[in-house]
Amino acid sequence: MDENWYFDEEKNSSEKEVVGYAAVVLSKEFFEEGVRNILIQTGVSVLIFLVVSMLTIFLIIQKITEPLRKLILAIRKREGKTEHPSDLKVLTETYSSMVDDLERSFQTITELNEGLEEKVKCRTLQLTKANNKLYQRQEKLKRSNTHLLEALRRLKETQEQLIQKEKLAAMGQLVAGVAHELNNTVNFISGALPSLHRSLDEMKEIFARYAKFEKARPIKEKLFYGDLFFTIDQLVGNIEEGATRTTRIVRDLKIFSRQDVEKIIPVDVHTVIDSTVNYVDKQLLKNVTIRRDYGSLPLVHCLPGRMGQVFLNIINNGIEAMDGTGQLTIKTEHRNEYVHIIFSDTGCGIHAHDMPNIFDPFFTNKEVGQGTGLGLGISYSIIRQHGGDIKVESNVGNGSVFKIIFPVSPIEVSEDKMLSGEAF
Ligand SMILES: Nc1ncnc2c1ncn2[C@@H]1O[C@H](COP(=O)(O)OP(=O)(O)OP(=O)(O)O)[C@@H](O)[C@H]1O
Ligand SMILES: [Mg+2]
Incomplete structure (x- = not known):
């Protein structure tokens, strides 16, 4: 039992006086048991707390x-090791092996990268070369395409010449x-005309x-004696x-069918042209000027007479196409080895539909009696x-151009050259 004295606090110690007395009686066993219980409860609580904490931490x-364990497991599995990783050593081993692997991988990547760069360079070079080759081939193809087009043009020209040649050959036989x-x-x-003249004179x-004689009067009147011989002379x-014209036509026809051949000699083309121009019918010229x-x-080397004839025909x-003025x-x-003689007129021109026929014998647009078409x-x-060859270009209403392309040394008729078109 504990006892204690209680004083009035407001009075000083000399004045203090006992105001009362209280006694608190406590059982000691009861108190100690309480303390023990508290200690046990606290210990159990701490224990539970520790267990729960450790469990939570675990x-x-x-x-x-x-995840780390799973990762290690996966790596071990990859390495072919199936045992469960149990300690940090495995982790360290795995880590260092991973580092090695990574280093090796980086090494390989670096090597691959270097190789790749080399390969890319090599491939780029190959591609550039291939590209150049392709470009060259394309250029070649373009060139051969141009050549082919040119060959086609020549072929067409040759075909036209052959057709013309065939036509002329066929006509030539007929004409002959x-x-x-x-x-x-x-x-x-x-042959009969001179004797006819003689007989007529007689x-x-x-x-x-x-x-x-007077006896002749009725006959004279019946026969219109005054006009009789005049009419006979006219006829x-x-x-x-007619005979002269026919003779000329026959001469032309003979030339056409190549029956009439003179001698080939060296000729000054300008002299032939000049003498041909002099030969042109002055009445036909009217207001036409000829410019040289x-x-x-x-x-x-040619047959001068024939050349003159060609020039005259074309002139x-x-x-005639200029109709008096032009x-x-x-x-x-x-x-090269050719002379070009070009005749350009300012006449009516030739229609496209007539163009393929103008060299055909007997083709004419002139009135009957005006032209034979030869x-x-x-x-x-x-x-x-x-x-040689003749080329024509024409523009209806503006005129025509006839170009004669003539070999300087002809007659070994350079047919091959002509056909290939190489000559011109
Ligand atoms: N320079 C030209 N301008 C316009 N047409 C032309 C020209 N040359 C020729 N021709 C045309 O070609 C046709 C044929 O000419 P070609 O010389 O063969 O015969 P032609 O002149 O009619 O007769 P020929 O020459 O026998 O007197 C002519 O009728 C004419 O229609
Ligand atoms: Mg003519």
Whole structure:
């Protein structure tokens, strides 16, 4: 039992006086048991707390280390080791092996990278080379395409020339036969004409003597004596003119069918052109001017008469196309082994649909009696005979250009060259 005295606090110690007395009685066993219980409860609580804490910590550690363990397990599995990793040593081993692996991988990647760069360089070089090759091939193809187009153009030209040649050859045979027959007939007429003239003169004389007699009067009146011989002379004149024209046609036909050949000699083309121009019918010229633009030409080997005939045909055609007014330009130039003689007129031009036919014998747009249609056919035949060619360009309403391309040394008719188009 504990006892204690209690004083009035507001009074000083000298004045203190006992105001009361209280006694608190406590059982000691009871107190000690209480303390023991408190201690036991506290110990149990601490124990439970420790267990729960450790469990929680264990679980947390388990949770944190689970992925790590799984990772180690996976690595071990990859390495072919199946035992469960139990301690840190495994982790260290695995870690260092991973580091080694990584180093090796980096090494390999670096090597691969270097190799790759090398390969890329090599491949780029190969691709550039291949690209260059392709470009060269493309250029080659372009060139061969151009060549092919050129060859096609020449082929077409050659085909046209062959067709023309065939046409002329076929016509040539026919014309040769006709010319022969016509020649016989015209010779017959021409041969008879002088004796006809003689006989007519004799008849005139007899008639003149007889007419003086009175007996002859009725016959004189019946026969219109005054006009009789005039009419007969006119008719004979017509026959003569017809015979002359027919003879000329026969001569042309003979040239066309190549029956009439003269001698090939070196000729100054300009002289032939000049004498041909002089030969042109002045009445036809009217207001047509002829301009000459001559280049320097070598002598060419040809049949001069035939060449003159070609020039005359082409000049006459040009003048006729201008219908009395215009300009005909004759230009010459020397190119490689050929001379070019170019006739440009300012005439009516040639329609595209007529163009394929103008060299055909007997093709004409002129009125009956005005043209035979043989001029260009003969000209073409003569030029081909010499190994040359004639090219035509025309513009309806503006005029035409006839270009004669003539070899300086012809006759070994350079047919191959002509066909390949190489010559021009
Ligand atoms: N320079 C030209 N301008 C316009 N047409 C032309 C020219 N040259 C030729 N021709 C045309 O070509 C046709 C044929 O010409 P070609 O010389 O063969 O015969 P032609 O002149 O009619 O007769 P020929 O020459 O026998 O008197 C002519 O009728 C004409 O229609
Ligand atoms: Mg003509």
